[in-house]
Amino acid sequence: xxxxxxxxYPYASPFDPCPPIKAxxxxxxxxxxxxxxxxxLEQFTPMQALRTxxxxxxxxxxxxxxxxxxxxxxxx
Amino acid sequence: MWLYEKKLQYPVKVSTCNPMLAKFLVEQYxxxxxxLAAALRYLNQRYTIPDKVIGLLTDIGTEEFAHLEMIAxxxxxxxxxxxxxxxxxxxxxxxxxxxxxxxxxxxxAGVPWTASYIxxxxxxxxxxxxxxxxxxxxxxxxxxxxxxxxxxxLNDGLRYLREREIIHSQRFREAVEILKDEQGKKRVF
Numbered sequence: 001x002x003x004x005x006x007x008x009y010p011y012a013s014p015f016d017p018c019p020p021i022k023a024x025x026x027x028x029x030x031x032x033x034x035x036x037x038x039x040x041l042e043q044f045t046p047m048q049a050l051r052t053x054x055x056x057x058x059x060x061x062x063x064x065x066x067x068x069x070x071x072x073x074x075x076x
Numbered sequence: 077m078w079l080y081e082k083k084l085q086y087p088v089k090v091s092t093c094n095p096m097l098a099k100f101l102v103e104q105y106x107x108x109x110x111x112l113a114a115a116l117r118y119l120n121q122r123y124t125i126p127d128k129v130i131g132l133l134t135d136i137g138t139e140e141f142a143h144l145e146m147i148a149x150x151x152x153x154x155x156x157x158x159x160x161x162x163x164x165x166x167x168x169x170x171x172x173x174x175x176x177x178x179x180x181x182x183x184x185a186g187v188p189w190t191a192s193y194i195x196x197x198x199x200x201x202x203x204x205x206x207x208x209x210x211x212x213x214x215x216x217x218x219x220x221x222x223x224x225x226x227x228x229x230l231n232d233g234l235r236y237l238r239e240r241e242i243i244h245s246q247r248f249r250e251a252v253e254i255l256k257d258e259q260g261k262k263r264v265f
Contacts, residue, residue, distance in 0.1 A: 027219065029247035036253045052241030053086070059246060062235050065223045 004028050004061045029061050077079055078138065081214065085142040086236045088149040095166035098154040099184055100221050104147045104237075106189040108183030109213035113146055115140035117194035117210060121203045124196070129204070129251040136244050151179055179251040181218060204252050211245035 005025050012020035042057045049055040052062075104110045118137030155168070155177045163172040181189035195206050200233045210234055218238035222231050 029215065029242045029245070031249060036250050037246065050086075051236070052136050053236040054243050056191065059241065059242055060094070061242060063219050063222055063238055064235075065225070065231070067223070067229065068226070068231065 004030060027061070027063065030059050034058065084146050084149060085139070086146060086233055088146050088153070088233050090150060090227060091229040092227045093154075093157075093262045095154050095158045095162055095168060097221075097225055097227060098151045099167050099171075100224055101147055101151050101154070102174050102179075102182065103113065103184040103217055103221070104214070105144065105151060105179065106192040107183035107217070109210055109212075109217055110183070110189075111144035112181055112189060113193045114210055114214065116191075117196075118207065120162060120194065121196050121207070124198050125203060126255060128254055129200075132247055132251050133207075136247065139240070139244075140163045142238065146233060146237065148179055152177075194233060200255055201252065202253070204248050208245050208248045208252075211241045211248065215241040215245070 004027060007023050007025045009023055010020060010021075032060050037056070042053060043049070043055050044057060044060070052060050054060055106112055115137050118133040118140065122133035122137065123134060155163070156164065158168075158177065160172060163169055163177075171180070174180075183189075197203055197206070215238055218230070218234050218241065222234050222238070225231055225234070
């Protein structure tokens with residue numbers, strides 16, 4: 001799992017009507033941590049950049065459904 | 077003025093006939109945090125923002141229209157060949173009754189788009205913080221749609237759009253830093 005995913009454990013009552021989801025996750029994408037972008041960061045190749053949606057490797061943080069398997073050609 | 081390039085920013089491919097996905101995708105078309113709201117929000121705010129960040133709002137606002145076009149293409153492909161019966165099964169019966177398979181600016185629950193979704197406070201920090209929040213909300217919306225979609229090709233396009241939200245948020249955050257640094261600072265080059 002991406003390092004930009006955080007997990008927390010909500011309280012589950014023994015009397016909850018549905019089976020509890022014990023761990024919940026949320027996304028904390030890289031833009032939260034960098035401040036102003038520093039110079040000379042590592043780049044994708046132009047073709048990779050067009051596919052991923054960013055030139056900068058540090059900002060690449062793709063989201064996959066937990067019900068979907070990642071594909072081989074993803075650069076995560 | 078704008079120059080139009082007659083192609084999508086990222087290729088849109090839909091591989092499964094699942095009109096219900098169109099019902100979810102329309103949230104990004106005419107929803108409060110959708111691409112239309114984003115484009116109009118930024119392109120309107122840019123008149124009263126310090127000139128160092130006008131260009132950023134112009135660029136991102138313009139790109140939002142490119143995203144709107146991608147979402148529209150996805151919705152169109154998912155619904156153009158749907159029979160009335162399929163529209164009913166997809167939960168799009170109310171949409172069909174009003175619009176046939178035409179696209180319309182409303183959210184996933186059918187609420188029409190309204191200008192009160194967007195704000196222009198005239199305060200540069202307030203406006204940029206609104207823009208950052210809008211990008212993060214759009215990013216989250218893409219996550220929830222990807223979670224509900226089982227179409228790998230569609231998800232590929234949605235992942236691209238979500239990545240762009242991350243980049244836009246980053247650039248708005250940098251714009252805030254530029255405006256913070258500007259006052260009372262002597263810069264020697």
